[in-house]
């Protein structure tokens with residue numbers, strides 16, 4: 001298994017599949033801007049800081065024609081930022097870059113299953129490549145308003161570095177994949193606010209994050225073992241940001257999260273799908289108030 005060694009290069013349908021260079025990262029940003037994904041070079045470089053070969057490209061006679069990012073969450077691989085040259089859509093490049101992402105995650109990173117979030121209009125594209133839709137996920141957006149007062153028997157406060165391992169274990173049980181790397185990165189970022197909640201007996205009951213992404217705040221992951229803890233986390237995380245625009249994603253099957261997010265001023269605006277290859281992700285939607293968007297870290 002290669003981790004940080006030389007780039008694993010392959011040939012897929014006559015195209016060269018390899019690791020994105022600085023020039024490729026710069027060249028893909030205008031493609032992403034057309035989709036209004038709100039990506040910066042810093043976002044793509046952060047993905048690369050987690051795995052030097054995470055950003056994959058397809059080259060046709062040396063020219064980039066398709067791009068995607070990969071993430072290794074323990075034994076689960078994640079795919080994001082799937083995009084092809086806008087001038088060459090519908091010619092098989094999407095299918096080929098997806099095959100490259102799966103090949104890289106399985107052969108170079110040793111993952112057992114792969115997952116991604118798909119926009120509603122691309123669900124069929126993934127299903128045609130053998131992916132299964134595991135469940136709808138709602139996108140919530142709005143202007144944050146004053147959170148309701150949380151239950152008094154819970155202790156909520158900043159997440160200390162010493163609690164990161166326990167927080168990551170809780171997140172792993174809820175999300176179904178090990179995102180410890182992402183959580184540590186979020187914790188280290190100056191633009192993040194991180195919170196932890198304990199129950200009356202001092203047991204860890206939840207962890208949550210919100211961060212300033214420039215255009216808006218990204219809320220998530222927010223993971224908790226019960227509704228009261230989720231409420232306490234949301235109140236603590238959002239209190240300083242009243243009046244700011246925020247975005248969160250949450251599994252449709254978590255009914256209470258929709259109410260809690262609405263209380264904060266966030267309403268459903270879109271639906272995406274969790275798609276998986278080689279088996280369902282063992283995630284627990286009832287513990288996921290905000291699932292977090294791995295593509296943005």
Ligand SMILES: CC(C)(COP(=O)(O)OP(=O)(O)OC[C@H]1O[C@@H](n2cnc3c(N)ncnc32)[C@H](O)[C@@H]1OP(=O)(O)O)[C@@H](O)C(=O)NCCC(=O)NCCS
Pocket residue numbers: 035081082083084085088089090091092093094095096117118119121122123124125128
């Ligand atoms: C989605 C995207 C990556 C597909 O790439 P592409 O190069 O156009 O796709 P391909 O030509 O490889 O198509 C592969 C198959 O999927 C089908 N397909 C492609 N886009 C589709 C769509 N939006 N809806 C349904 N089917 C689609 C094709 O008809 C083709 O079917 P076939 O195997 O029966 O021939 C590309 O349209 C894109 O970059 N879109 C903008 C970014 C985006 O939305 N990315 C997805 C994020 S979830």
